[in-house]
Amino acid sequence: MSETSEVRARFCPSPTGTPHVGLIRTALFNWAFARHNGGKLVFRIEDTDAARDSQESYDQLLDGLRWLGIDWDEGPEVGGEYGPYRQSERREIYADVAAKLLAAGELYEAFSTNEEVEARRKAAGQDPKLGYDNFDRDLTDAQRDAFRADGRAPVLRLKMPAEDLAWTDLVRGDISFPAGTIPDPVLVRNNGEPLYTLTNPVDDALMRITHVLRGEDLLPSTPRQLALYAALRRVGVAEFTPEFGHLPYVMGEGNKKLSKRDPSSNLFLYRDRGFIPEGLLNYLALLGWGIADDRDVFSVAELVEAFDVTTVSANPARFDVKKAEAINGTHVRALDAGDFVTRVIPYLSAGGVLPEQPDDAQLAKLAAIAPLVQERVTVLSESVDMLRFLFIDEAKFAPEEAAATKVLNADAEPVLRASITALEALESWETAAIEQALKDALVDGLGLKPRKAFAPVRVAITGRTVSPPLYESMELLGRETSLARLHRAVPGH
């Protein structure tokens, strides 16, 4: 590419299955690369495999990207001058390009079946795993006619050059494949359908893509793409060959590439658990890249500012949920209080704690306690169990069984009775007054250690052994409800 042309990166998934985190990491790096360089991100859908592609998957792709704020300059729903951006709508283009390449002698018709290739390999004493033997390159017209007369339809293969294919990978440096190690690839099926081997480079060329950043599984396909690009340039379809960068895998537990089937790879699992885009994006960026040697929490804006694909690591990264949660928690705590409330409401609704449209009283309570919850969760959905006690119908309230068994035993009775006595005498139902009254009654009065003293009260009030701070919780719950719960918790009642 020339020095003056703008950067054009692309993200081109196949709509097969639910978007997974490795795919999103690739999208993120392409996006950050484009944004950092003031270029464009092209979003293209590679739906040439009708058997596996689905509209549902397509919708999920857009949904996931939009949720995360990864936007595109050209692609589905936004258009662009090089559209259409769904390969299923570009059939004529591929047919046209294939015809050009065939006419120019870059492609040739091949009739060999796999069985025939294998037989020839064996007959020559070669390993059949070597693949196609380029046999049909030299077919005569008469031979081709004979195959056709026999009812055979040819695939179209690309003539690979007899030279080493090398490039400087943006992530891995110089890479070279020896001449003759890559058989002529099929670009068009014998039913006329174009394959990925054709459509991907053709679209990249037509869409003027300057930088191809993709998963390392595609690295071995780069030589044949380089060869196709050279052919495309010779027939005037491509003006330049893009640069390539192969991103490391995102691995799951063990040593396996995170696959679409692995439930822990599902992007929406993280959304449902209450990862926020800031946190998930930050963590994903850490998979193969770092912003500085002593820092790993950063904003999307900082990512864009600093991103450099040549500093991406070449080795596979394992997805560590614990670290992802830690990073997410940091971003959750950094939210301003109102923003946190807005974001947590859908989770509380889904968890049955609040209606989808909370009323003013509920909103006020939530706003009051939200800061105390915000600093205690790593993912938003944790708020559900933490806040249930505050919004639940009183008739349905009951301490969790395990907590009750453990804490609301005979020893708890004097504690609860003393608490009730002290609290009933309170004039002002406020955090400070509640704290003072309980401390006087339990710590000074009964001589209990604080952590011992407050456990029964906590379980009686919140139903759990772990909760937001107790006095604040009681103030928000209200005097009447709080006292009622304490009464009910007294053993024998």
Added chain:
RNA sequence: GGCGCGUUCGUCCAGCAGGUACGGACACCGGAUUCUCACUCCGGAGGCACGGGUUCGAGUCCCGUACGCGCUGCCA
């Protein structure tokens, strides 16, 4: 089998042009704070896959081995 990529604490990222004790983060362990949990703070344990070579000196360069992964499709 062939080709390719990779290999620094359990995990992720630093350590980019070789030079005193390999740094940070998450996780883990211990402690401080504390009404629980969390946050915060302090401390700890833990690593250059192996073998050669180059060099006064190698995690850093070269070669080999091992291991892992990928590709080797009329999937993408």
